[in-house]
Amino acid sequence: MTDKTSAISRLLHHRSQGLSKGEAVSLPIHATSVFHLPGEPDGSHFYARNGNPTVEAVEAEIGILEGADVVCFPSGMAAIASVFYSVLRPGDTVLVPSDGYYNVRNLLNAQFAPMGVTMRTCPTADMAEADMTGCRLVQIETPANPGLAVCDIARVAERAKAAGALVMADNTTATPLCQRPLDLGADVCVLSDTKAMAGHSDVMCGHVATRNADLFDAVKTWRRLAGAIVGPFDAYLLHRGLETLEVRLGRMNANALAVAEAVLGHKAVSAVHYPGLGNDPFHQVAKRQMNGFGPIVSFTLASQANADRFIAGCPLLSPATSFGGVHSSAERRARWGDEVPDGFVRFAAGIEPTGDLVAAVTQALDALS
Known part of the structure; x- marks a missing residue:
């Protein structure tokens, strides 16, 4: 395939590019919690909390859409939590939209405020000109859920970087097919794949996408330690949805x-x-x-x-x-x-x-x- 081949075409034929004669064209479901492991541990496949081939195949597919490294989670909120836990420390300040998904603010109030993290809020419409002084992280959701206000992602990213903050964009309402926050300067993108990405209202999933290697490693490590793992059956349902996205x-x-x-x-x-x-x-x-x-x-x-x-x-x-x-x-x-x-x-x-x-x-x- 050429560089001009669409992301969807590359996703659809991603698996077939590496198949040997006699292998299944459809993605197999690796329903296992353990792997054959004689001798010393080598590679990711020694326990399913660390990695599963079905989940990794789906992460690679989403990575094609995002143009980034991807870590899958069992929900969109788990994906958001992984970034918060990987980035925020006592004394840090996070700026979030006052009109975005309400459970983001609930999570910060319940789990991070007691640890000394300060949450500031701002309407999505004003986010591009918000005061980001002292912020460690700026989270945006555009279009915002449920009011559909929009902010200028590139402008937010420019001002956040000038203030020394990372930018996390919740792209659930748009998906990577309609909007690519990482191309516009966001450091990390999160989605609830429960919604359009899977698309059949029968599975809970989410993902984090980033081109920042350190952040990717931190998020993946948090998933392993916290056990926020997607099961192979859920990953397969997400894979099925991606093919018709x-x-x-x-x-x-x-x-x-x-x-x-x-x-x-x-x-x-x-x-x-x-x-x-x-x-x-x-x-x-x-x-x-x-x-x-x-x-x-x-x-x-x-x-x-x-x-x-x-x-x-x-x-x-x-x-x-x-x-x-x-x-x-x-x-x-x-x-x-x-x-x-x-x-x-x-x-x-x-x-x-x-x-x-x-x-x-x-x-x-x-x-x-």
């Missing part, structure tokens, strides 16, 4: 944009948030750094009751608290304590035919009046 994500992104355009201006909707809309306040910066705007649309209805009625009344929606799967889903985010209106709906587009999905959403909104 581009096809699924293309439909999901198209569906999200179509839904955003359909609900924009609807009398039941008071606000719509989607960086792919030309009138979205974050559209210009998103257009500069994204190749596709992701599967999430957020919009606000008049009340909690209207939001609940819409979700229950739309036949092509599952009332679920995730995104990135093949089935469209939605939920009222205020129920988790996010600082959003009671009628705020996070809509996650699946892969249904676009016309069907738009018609179902429009009809459910029409029924509210």
Whole structure:
């Protein structure tokens, strides 16, 4: 394959490049906790907490998408925790988005504040100009979940480096196909692969990607010592999802944009948030750094009751608290304590035919009046 071959093509044929005659084309599941180990330990395969061939194959595939070294974890939060535990020490300060995934702030408050780590917060929209003085780590999530605010990754990275801070980008809402934070100056990228990367809502996984060798070694060492290991069956499900990622994500992104355009201006909707809309306040910066705007649309209805009625009344929606799967889903985010209106709906587009999905959403909104 040439240097111009797409990352997806290289991922799809990565395994076949090294096969010998008679070997399985499909990735084998190495369901083992131990390995044949006579004599002295040699290499990674002596105990599954240290390494597993199935997991390593998937890490190599994700590494093709990221252009970086990758460590897989059993969830996105485990991936985030691995960076925090590898980087932060007593007396350090970490800057995180006030409107990003709330469990990041919960983790810092519960586990790191008692150890003397200071957490500062800033809205995603203001992150590029935030005060980073004294920060050891700056964490961004763009587009932010659930409000979809966007920050200029390159500008954040430039200012963080000037302040002596590392930058960790949570790229879950975009994936490496739509946005590449490491190319824009981030030091480390984290994802919840439970979402679009695996894509079938049937496995928990996450990963850390970095081009910083010292950080990679620290994260991998923390995983081994803490035991935050992905099982081979889960890794295989993630592998299966990666093979169809581009096809699924293309439909999901198209569906999200179509839904955003359909609900924009609807009398039941008071606000719509989607960086792919030309009138979205974050559209210009998103257009500069994204190749596709992701599967999430957020919009606000008049009340909690209207939001609940819409979700229950739309036949092509599952009332679920995730995104990135093949089935469209939605939920009222205020129920988790996010600082959003009671009628705020996070809509996650699946892969249904676009016309069907738009018609179902429009009809459910029409029924509210």
